[in-house]
Amino acid sequence: VGLREEIGEQPAAIRRLLVEGREAIARAAAAIRAADVESVLVAARGTSDHAAIYAQYVLGARHRLPVGLATPSLVTLYGVEPAFRHMAVIGISQSGASPDVVAVLGAAHRQRVPTIAITNTRGSPLAESADHVIELHAGEERAVAATKTYTTELVAIALLSALLADDQEAASDVEALPAVVEAALEVESTARQLATERAGLDRCVVLGRGFEYATAREWALKMKELARVIADPYSAADFQHGPLALLEAGFPVLAVVPSGNAQDGLVELLGRLSAEFGVDLVTVTDRVGESRLGAATMQIPGGTPDWLTPVVSIVPCQLFAYHLARRKGEDPDAPRHIRKVTLTR
Numbered sequence: 559v560g561l562r563e564e565i566g567e568q569p570a571a572i573r574r575l576l577v578e579g580r581e582a583i584a585r586a587a588a589a590i591r592a593a594d595v596e597s598v599l600v601a602a603r604g605t606s607d608h609a610a611i612y613a614q615y616v617l618g619a620r621h622r623l624p625v626g627l628a629t630p631s632l633v634t635l636y637g638v639e640p641a642f643r644h645m646a647v648i649g650i651s652q653s654g655a656s657p658d659v660v661a662v663l664g665a666a667h668r669q670r671v672p673t674i675a676i677t678n679t680r681g682s683p684l685a686e687s688a689d690h691v692i693e694l695h696a697g698e699e700r701a702v703a704a705t706k707t708y709t710t711e712l713v714a715i716a717l718l719s720a721l722l723a724d725d726q727e728a729a730s731d732v733e734a735l736p737a738v739v740e741a742a743l744e745v746e747s748t749a750r751q752l753a754t755e756r757a758g759l760d761r762c763v764v765l766g767r768g769f770e771y772a773t774a775r776e777w778a779l780k781m782k783e784l785a786r787v788i789a790d791p792y793s794a795a796d797f798q799h800g801p802l803a804l805l806e807a808g809f810p811v812l813a814v815v816p817s818g819n820a821q822d823g824l825v826e827l828l829g830r831l832s833a834e835f836g837v838d839l840v841t842v843t844d845r846v847g848e849s850r851l852g853a854a855t856m857q858i859p860g861g862t863p864d865w866l867t868p869v870v871s872i873v874p875c876q877l878f879a880y881h882l883a884r885r886k887g888e889d890p891d892a893p894r895h896i897r898k899v900t901l902t903r
């Protein structure tokens with residue numbers, strides 16, 4: 559089983575999580591509700607850290623919970639255990655193995671605040687260090703690059719949010735995701751074509767905003783590790799505070815532009831980048847017939863609420879990076895220099 563198969567397994571993996579993981583997610587939600595939680599800290603690395611960024615927006619937008627990204631080096635390099643008062647601490651890691659992520663949960667556990675592990679690996683050090691374990695049920699992920707563990711991490715966070723709010727409508731929207739992700743896989747021929755036309759791509763910026771900032775970061779990581787593209791991800795807001803100076807005619811700009819609060823500003827910005835600088839724009843969107851986004855568009859199904867769209871919008875990005883890697887002669891199943899499990903301390 560290789561990367562392409564694992565991309566295709568995502569609907570089934572999400573379906574499994576929604577059934578087999580629901581009770582554990584409900585228990586974690588109950589624990590957060592029972593404790594005097596005023597904010598959340600998330601410890602994670604790499605792709606899992608992008609799921610943490612998604613959690614910042616979901617728990618922030620839907621629960622008014624400030625969510626911080628942990629600084630594990632404080633614990634491991636400087637020997638400082640932050641004061642976690644009134645916090646819940648979540649560790650996200652498909653392998654559950656990285657010592658620095660585990661160290662943050664260990665510190666939180668010693669301070670007796672609720673700890674939750676979101677992991678694909680039962681019995682892993684991360685799972686062992688947490689009060690509550692949300693298993694992803696994604697099945698073994700063999701490809702070095704994470705795909706199905708990323709989307710299941712997002713869905714675990716989304717369902718946690720729905721159950722935390724006791725929000726039936728939100729829970730039904732989450733349950734609709736496997737079918738939507740299935741439909742999004744149909745974009746593959748477009749993704750392949752757009753990647754093939756860009757066989758020389760070796761640098762780009764990747765833009766998203768709000769819920770889709772996580773997608774921009776994850777798309778950029780897939781571009782780097784699979785296709786060896788220097789891909790620099792930005793929030794569309796931050797991008798205008800300096801990096802905009804990079805642009806010139808033909809500069810590749812990848813952007814995630816779904817419906818929702820971020821859409822108008824993004825469409826306007828991208829229209830300007832095309833008109834003023836003549837950038838080479840590739841977008842992922844659920845909007846139909848938006849001429850300012852240009853022709854190089856990977857269409858995802860509409861109708862999904864914006865807070866859940868990142869589960870869907872990453873699919874064309876994964877396929878684009880996969881096909882670009884193949885076109886460039888890279889082996890998408892075995893990127894050079896890196897391993898499936900990276901242990902950082």
Ligand code: AGP
Nearest residue numbers: 603604605606651652653703704
């Ligand atoms: C994913 O594509 C990467 N190869 C890598 O960044 C990975 O996500 C990171 O090492 C974290 O792994 P974990 O989820 O097992 O902790």
